[in-house]
Amino acid sequence: MLLSRKELSMVTKDxxxxxxxxxxxxxxxQELRNxxxxCRCPxxxxMVTRxxxxxSQRARSLPRACNIEPTECYF
Incomplete structure (x- = not known):
C-alpha cells in the first residue's frame, strides 16, 4: 500500500x-506453526534458556498469541 506524503506525515512513531x-x-x-x-514448548x-x-514469559505465552496449541507452555 502506497501512502501520499500527507498520509506519511500523519503516521506516528507509535x-x-x-x-x-x-x-x-x-x-x-509462522515459524512456530512450522x-x-x-516440540513447540521445548x-x-x-530459545530463552539464556x-x-x-x-521467558513472552515465549510461554506466544502460542496463545498465535492461536495455536498448546496455548501455554510451562517451563
Missing amino acids: DHEMRNQQEHLQQCC IDTK ALKM EPELM
Missing part, C-alpha cells in the same frame, strides 16, 4: 512500531 510488532508476531507465529506441536524453552525472565 503506529509504525505497532505495525512492526504485528509483522514480527506474524513471522514468529514446528511440530509436541523449542521455545531452548534470556531474561521477561523473554
